[in-house]
Amino acid sequence: MSRIISERWQKVEDLIDEFCQTDQVPAIALQLAVGDESRSYFSGRQRISDQADTLSDDAVFLVASITKPIVVSGVLKLLEEGALLLGDRVKRFIPEFGCAGKHGITLRHLMTHTSGLPDMLPDNQELRAANAPLSEFVQQICELTPDEPPGRMVQYQSTGIAILGEVILRITGQACADYLRQTLFEPLQMNDTSLGLTEEWMLGDNPRVTRITEIRIPEELDVEAHWDWNSSYWRRFGAPWGGLLTTPADLSKFAGMLRAGGRFQDQQILSPHTIREAIRDQLPSIAGLSVAARQGKGWGLGWQIVSASNSDYYGDLLSRSAFGHGGATGTVFWVDPELDASAVILTTEPQEPHGRFLSLITNRIVASIEPG
Template identity: 30%
Template sequence: MRVPALLIATTMALSVTLPAHAEGREARFDQPHEGWSSNVLRTGTPQRVGLDPAPLDAALAQIERYTVPDATGHPLFAGAVTLFAHDGVVVTHEPTGWAVRYADAAGTELPEAQRVPMAQDTIFDLASISKLFTSIVVMRQHELGRFGLDDPVARHLPEFGVNGKESITVRQLLTHTSGLVAWLPLWSQYPDIPSRLKAVMDTKPRSAPGTTYLYSDLNLITLGLLAEKWSGKKLDELVRDDITAPLGLVDTGYNPPAAKLDRIAATEYQAGRGIIRGSVHDENAWSLGGVAGHAGMFSTARELAVLGQAILNGGAHAGGRILREDTVELMLTDFNQGFPGNSHGLGFELDQRWYMGALTSPRAAGHTGYTGTTLVLDPLSRSIAILLTNRVHPSRNWGSINPARRVAADGLAKALAVRPRHGTAWTPESNGATLTTRELPRRSAEQQLSFWAFVDLDPGDKVVLEATDDGSAWREVRVLAGYGQRRWQKVELETESAGKFRWRYVRGTGYGGRGVYVDAVRVIDERGVALDAEREPAGLHPEGWRAADR
C-alpha cells in the first residue's frame, strides 16, 4: 500500500499582534509567531529570552576562526561584528579580528600597532544592503500616493522609456524582474555623473519585462532617481528624513564624515584609490558621488538591528514610524512565485537558504552586501541575525563568505528549541540513519500507524518512512520533507500489516535546515496496541538517530 508523499506546507501569513515572550520563557523554533512584535531593542543575555547559549557560542567561535589564515594563506575575512537579537533583546554583539589589517592588495599585514581592531561600534560599508534603504523610501512615497506599483516607470521618468523599457513597472524594479542588465561600468566608461545616469536611462533590457529574474543594480539606481523625482529631495535627504531620523540612527548614512574615520572598517585596495576606508567601495556608487540607490550606505551592527526590529514591528521602533504595517506586509510578500528560487518582496529578498541558513522560511527576509555584510530577519521567531565583515579587505578575490553567513544564521536557529511533542523525540545525525521499530505482531491484515513529526529540511533532504514484511525488502510508505511551517504535525496512516516500520534519513546536497524530529510512535491493529514507543522506549532501535529534548 503506497501513500502519497507528505510535503510540509511552506506558507504562513502575518496577521494579528501577539504579546512578546515573557522574560525567561523558552524561545521556541517550533512555535512560530504571527503578527508584528512591538519590541524596543535592549541588551540582555540569551538566557533572558530563553535561548540556548551553546549554539550561539559555537557560531561565534567559528566566525572567529574565519579571521585566522587557513590553507590559502589568508583568512576568510579580516574581521567581523556579529549581532544576534531575539524578541527585542540583543543577546550577542561580538567583534572579532581587525577593521584595518592590510597595507596593500597583496595582503601585506600592517604591524599590529598600526592595525585597528573591530569594535561593537565599527561602521561598515553595507554595499547592497543599501538597496533596502532605497526600497523603504520608495515605499514611503507609495504611501503618500505618488505612484502605483504597476505604473510604468516612464510615466514618471520619461527619459527611461526608450530602447524597449516603455512597459517596465515600478514593481518590476523592486522585484528584479525588469529585464535590465545586472551592471554597467559607469565609473570607467562615462566621464561624469550626468553621462553615467543617462547611460542607465538609455540602457536596453536583456529580456522582456516580467519574463525573468535578474538581480540588477540598475533597478535600484533607477528607483533612487524616481524617489528623488517624486519627493523633490535628494536620496540622502530622503533616507535621513524617512529612516535614520525617525529611528534615531546617528551612524547610518552616506559619505560618513571624516570625524568618524577611525571607526570605519577598511575595504579593498583599488588602483588610484589605495586601501579604501570611509568612502564607498562600489565603483559605480563612488562615481555617482557616494549616493546611489544600489550602494553607498554605512552603518553599525546595532543600528542595522534597529532597522531590522522596525521591520519586525511592522514599520516602527521606539515611537518612530518609517512605514505603515500594510506597507511592510507588502514588502515581505513574495511577488516572484513564477521564478522559483528567487523569492522577492518589494526590496527585500525572501526565503534564501544560501545565506539565511536554518532561519530560512517563506517569511524570512533580508539582504547581503558585496563587501561582506548580511542581514537576516525571521518574523516567525522574531529574531535578527547580522554578520558584518570587511571580506573585500584587501581583495575581493579571497573567496566567498557564504559559509560564514550560514554559520551565523544556523547558530541562532539552533539556539531556538524544538521540544518533544510527547515524552521522547528522535532526530537523525547522519545520512542513511534509520529509526526502526521492533518486530511487530502480525495479528490483522491492516495496521494504524501514528506519530508526531517536526520537519524543517533543506530541499532535497527527506525522511522516508518504510515498511517491511520480513526485513528482506522495504517499501516506501510516506515521505517527510519541506520547511517553513515550524509546527509539529500528527501523521496517521492506515497501512498493510508490516513486520517493522523505519524512518530513514536521506541527506541531499543543500545547506541543511533545523532538522526533523519523530515522536510518539504508536501502532494499533485489530487486537489493540501493538507498539507504544512512549511506554516502551526499547521498541525503537536507533542507528544514527539520537534522543532529543530540544
C-alpha cells in the first residue's frame, strides 16, 4: 500500500508556507489522502488585508471549475436511474436548444467539451454586470450558434455545463443546486458544500458565509466589484460551471468515493461501472474527431485525463491514469489510481493559464509518496 514519507511531507508544508509568507499566494489549503492515510495543511490569510496567518481549518473556498465534473456526476446519477443516455440529443430535454446548428449535440458532447459551443457567452460580462439570473444565461445559450458542428473539435466550454444543469432541472423539477445537495452532498456528508450561497449559510452565531475566503482578483479582471468572484451576486449565483463553495475536507470525501469505486461508508453513491466510464478518455471514441483535434487532450465524462502534455495544474509526476480538474480561482482536484492517492489544493490566487503554484505543490506531494 502506498504511504506518505513524513520527512518528505514536511517539504510540502515548507513550500506552502514559503508561497504564503512571501505573498505569492494569499492562502493555501491542502487535503491529501494516500492509501488509508490522510494529511491536511492550511497556511495564509482568510482576507487579503489580514496582517497575520488567519486561515481557519474550516475555511470555505469558491473552487470555480472543479464544479463542472461534480455537475456531470449529478447527470450520471440520472443515467443510472434510467432517465437518459449519453447519446441522447440535448433537445430531447430542452427543445428550444435544438436550433441554430445545435440539433445534433448530445449529452456526451457537453460532458467531453466536444459540442462546438464557446466557453462563455458573447454577452458574459454584460449579463454579470446586470446581475442577470442563471435562467437568462441558459436562454442565451439556447439561442447560440456553435463555433463548429458537434464532434469536430475539443473546445473547453462552460456554456455546455450550464446546459447540463438545465437538463437536471428539466428531468427532476429541481434546481441543479438542490439536486446535487440531495443526491451527492448529503449522502457524502459534505455538510460545508453548496452550489451557490444559500440563506441557511447566512444564519447562526458562526454563519458559513463568514468562513468564505477572499480571492485576490487579478488586475485584468478587476473590472466591476459588484460581480467579481467575491461579490454577493456571484457567490449566490451558483453557476453550474463554477459556483461551488466547499472545503478541502468535503472535496476529499468526494475523491474518496471515486477511489472506492463509488462507495462511501455503507452507501453506493455511484456505480463502479459509471465511475469507470467517467474516468475513461472518451475522445478516441467520438466519431468525427480527428487525431489532430484530440492531440495532447484527454476528457472523460467531466474529468480531465492527465497527460504529459497537459501538465498545467497537475505538475509533472502524476501517472497517466490520473484524472482531475482545475479551477480559475486557483484550485485543483486530482485522483491518481496508480498511486492510490488523491489531493485537493485550494488557493485564493488565480493562476490561469498554467496553474504554476498548484503544479509545484503537486510535484512535492507526489515526491512525498512511497508507492505500495
